[in-house]
Amino acid sequence: MAADDENRGSLEQSEVDEDLVAQVREKMPEDEPLYDLAELFKVFGDSTRIKIIWALFESDMSVGDIANLLNMTQSAISHQLRVLKNARLVKYKKSGKTVYYSLNDDHIKKIFELGMEHIME
Amino acid sequence: MAADDENRGSLEQSEVDEDLVAQVREKMPEDEPLYDLAELFKVFGDSTRIKIIWALFESDMSVGDIANLLNMTQSAISHQLRVLKNARLVKYKKSGKTVYYSLNDDHIKKIFELGMEHIME
DNA sequence: TGCTCATTTGAACATTTGTTCATATGTAAT
DNA sequence: ATTACATATGAACAAATGTTCAAATGAGCA
Numbered sequence: 001m002a003a004d005d006e007n008r009g010s011l012e013q014s015e016v017d018e019d020l021v022a023q024v025r026e027k028m029p030e031d032e033p034l035y036d037l038a039e040l041f042k043v044f045g046d047s048t049r050i051k052i053i054w055a056l057f058e059s060d061m062s063v064g065d066i067a068n069l070l071n072m073t074q075s076a077i078s079h080q081l082r083v084l085k086n087a088r089l090v091k092y093k094k095s096g097k098t099v100y101y102s103l104n105d106d107h108i109k110k111i112f113e114l115g116m117e118h119i120m121e
Numbered sequence: 122m123a124a125d126d127e128n129r130g131s132l133e134q135s136e137v138d139e140d141l142v143a144q145v146r147e148k149m150p151e152d153e154p155l156y157d158l159a160e161l162f163k164v165f166g167d168s169t170r171i172k173i174i175w176a177l178f179e180s181d182m183s184v185g186d187i188a189n190l191l192n193m194t195q196s197a198i199s200h201q202l203r204v205l206k207n208a209r210l211v212k213y214k215k216s217g218k219t220v221y222y223s224l225n226d227d228h229i230k231k232i233f234e235l236g237m238e239h240i241m242e
Numbered sequence: 243t244g245c246t247c248a249t250t251t252g253a254a255c256a257t258t259t260g261t262t263c264a265t266a267t268g269t270a271a272t
Numbered sequence: 273a274t275t276a277c278a279t280a281t282g283a284a285c286a287a288a289t290g291t292t293c294a295a296a297t298g299a300g301c302a
Contacts, residue, residue: 042166
């Protein structure tokens with residue numbers, strides 16, 4: 001709206017544009033949190049990891065259980081769990097030979113729900 | 122919890138595991154919405170697109186404005202806007218030679234806020 | 243018509259990413 | 273110690289991705 005209607009009279013486009021750009025630039029966060037945010041969503045941007053997280057909504061599970069559930073190799077699941085662990089999205093608890101993973105963040109479910117709302121629109 | 126404590130007595134591990142897997146499998150959504158959800162987050166998983174969206178929180182802007190703001194080529198921005206458009210996250214309005222883009226979804230801001238909360242934790 | 247400006251498009255390229263395979267680590271039982 | 277089992281790790285490979293460059297489209301203006 002603002003950008004659309006104020007480009008009249010004798011002003012050249014470029015002047016108005018630069019005003020708007022400067023104005024928006026002031027309000028922009030620093031680069032680093034935006035990089036971090038992109039990194040977080042990158043972690044969500046893979047269907048295997050989405051499935052793992054969704055499974056963990058229901059119950060904590062071992063690596064083998066998850067591999068079984070998703071019909072994938074233990075190795076593939078283990079690699080992906082490491083990604084989730086690095087993003088501090090899951091935590092784990094060792095019990096003998098097996099390792100049980102569980103979710104580590106309360107925001108995930110809400111983020112997923114909002115994402116689903118967009119999908120369904 | 123459930124998976125951790127019920128493995129006693131004469132039952133072999135595998136039986137218990139399969140019960141849990143079956144139980145979780147029942148509650149899992151179909152593959153397709155999970156793929157779509159991953160695709161949505163994939164769009165958010167790039168810092169250029171994150172920056173574009175954040176800029177559009179403030180004001181709708183032309184392609185050139187955004188390129189100027191982010192110190193990137195128009196071509197790069199245009200490519201990314203197409204990704205955002207395909208995901209139905211932005212819409213555009215032509216005005217003469219210039220094209221103004223704006224956000225098309227109310228969920229985005231909340232998703233970003235929740236994501237930021239995780240980052241800050 | 244011809245020229246300029248804003249944007250779009252497609253091919254090319256380097257980089258990143260997810261899975262597989264083979265191997266290593268670590269724990270429990272015999 | 274040796275075996276078996278659960279998980280983790282590293283290298284290798286194919287597939288996907290973001291930017292650049294050059295060229296195309298399309299709209300206003302001389």
